[in-house]
Every structure is written in structure tokens, then in C-alpha cells.
Amino acid sequence: MTLTESSPARTDRVERCAAAPRRHPRPDGQDRYTISEVAAYTGLTAHTLRWYERIGLMPHVDRSHTGQRRFSNQDLDWLAFVGKLRLTGMPVADMVRYAELIRVGDETFEERQELLERTRRDVLRRIEELQDTVAVLDHKIGFYADARWASERS
């Protein structure tokens, strides 16, 4: 077991949480992916995946007998979640912090929850800002549309 919230009775919840966009459908019944398979699936480069591991953003990834990485479905779930966090603009350092909290264990539940709630608030604020920006763009676009309509008439 690597990085999940890991409440014994309800890992099903976790699975649903991390449902991913599935560009390449996951081969059924498989649980060991090479780095290039994961790269294709996630859209990240192999370089980036190794880098994530180096900085502690990935749990320890399993290795083959020759030392090559073998990613599990759980690793894929985690990467999907990290992808979501990345979209929010959360700094990588904060994600590493979250990963560390998970590694520490159940006594960090509260802190993790707070971190997620803070993130949630940030994202909502960000959405508002963007909606504001759309309004500004609409004004400007309206200006250009009017100007061209006027020039066609004249």
C-alpha cells in the first residue's frame, strides 16, 4: 500500500475520487505499468515522472527485478489527483507537503483536510477572478464587433 487516504472500510471512495480522464484506457486487470506507459497515459514525460519521485511527490514506486519502475493503478490514481491539483496552480512544494502528510499516517487527517479546504477556497476564488475576466473580454470583444459593424455601414 502506498499513497491513499487508506481508511480500511472504504477504499472504494478513494477509487472514485481519483477517477481520471483516461486518454488511454487502462488495460484491464493490469497493475504494473512501465514509465513510458504511464507517460503516455498521463501526458507527463518520463523525465517528469522520475523527477516527481525524486522530490517526494510520488510514493515509492515498485521496481522490476532489473530496477525499472513498475507503476500501479494506485500510482495512476495519485497522478490523476496531482494533475488536478496542478491545474489549480498549487505549487509543487505544497503537493509534496500533502504527500508527506499521507506518508506520515492517520494522525495527519485533520491537517490534510484543512489543506484541501484551503485549496478549495483558493480554486473558488480563482474561478471568480476568471469569470470577472471573461466579463472584461466580452466588453472588449463587443467593442470590436460594434466598431466593425459601424465601419460596414459607413
Next chain:
Amino acid sequence: MTLTESSPARTDRVERCAAAPRRHPRPDGQDRYTISEVAAYTGLTAHTLRWYERIGLMPHVDRSHTGQRRFSNQDLDWLAFVGKLRLTGMPVADMVRYAELIRVGDETFEERQELLERTRRDVLRRIEELQDTVAVLDHKIGFYADARWASERS
């Protein structure tokens, strides 16, 4: 006249477009601000403002008899708009491109409109992504809430 859409009949439109958050209300009737005033007003540093000018993201800013910058209300409007674009994650190079189009003149209306519409689409897509992310966060947060509720009961 520096950087605006400059349709003779309706600059009022432009004014409304670029309405800014106004941390420091603009001194009424004034139209010449020092760089530090603008820094305080926009939240950018003086360094950044000079850098914007160097890279062509600002129109030519007026100077005092001693060579110091004197920003106009129009400059402030432009900076407010740039701030909005920055929030969308648009690269500075693209904003410089837009500024160049404005400098070229009216024959770039179409290209400017397209650029804004493309940006608008990007922003809307971004908002959707963020809303998706909020949903994921809500699931995770729900998981933590449930887990703690369960542990309180046991």
C-alpha cells in the same frame, strides 16, 4: 494618445472596459502619476513597470522635464487590463503581441478581436477544469469528514 482601441466616437466604452479594482482610489482630476504611485495602485513593483515598458508591453509613457515617468489614467487602464490577462495565464509574449497590434493601428482590428475571442475560449475552458477540480476536492474532503465522524463514533 497611446494604447487604446481608440474609436473616436466611443472611448467611454474603453473606459468602462478597463475598470480596475481600485485599491487606492485614483486621485480625481489627476492624470500624471509617478512610478511609485502606480506601483502602489497596481500592486506591481516599480521594477516590473519599467520592465513592462522595456519589453513593449506598455505604450510610451510620458516623462517629466527631469526624465521621470509620468503615467496617465489611460496607462492605468491598460495596466488593469493587462492584470486581467495575466490572471488568465496568458504568456507575456502574447500580451506584447496584442500591444503591438494596437500600436500598428486600425487595420489590426480583426486580428485583435480573434485574439480576444481565443483568449475568452481558453478562459472558459479553464473555468470548467477548475470546477471539475472543485468536485474532486469535495469528494476528498467528504472522505475526510466521514472518516472523522466515524472515528468520533467508535
Next chain:
DNA sequence: TAGATCCCTTGAGTGCACTCGAAGCAAGCG
């Protein structure tokens, strides 16, 4: 057995958007 392909590690390099430091000029104040 040769070559291709995939993977490994370490450490350095890249691009973006600032951000700062140094050296020097000019205005205002006690």
C-alpha cells in the same frame, strides 16, 4: 552476436516572469 530499444542515474540547462543590485542624478528639507 550485433543492433535496436527501453530503461536507469546524476547533474546540469532552459524558459518564464520577474526581481534585485549598483552606480549615479535630482529635488526637497532642516
Next chain:
DNA sequence: CGCTTGCTTCGAGTGCACTCAAGGGATCTA
């Protein structure tokens, strides 16, 4: 008059998130 504040330029430095290069090992295909 000296001091402080704030401005100028130019060029270098910073932090982030990758991104790549070099050198080498294991496995597969002809």
C-alpha cells in the same frame, strides 16, 4: 550643506517547474 527619498539605466540573479544530456545496463529481434 548634507541627508533622505526616489528616480534613472544596465545587467545580473532568483525561483519555479520542468527538461535534457551523458554514460551505462538489460532485454528483445534478426
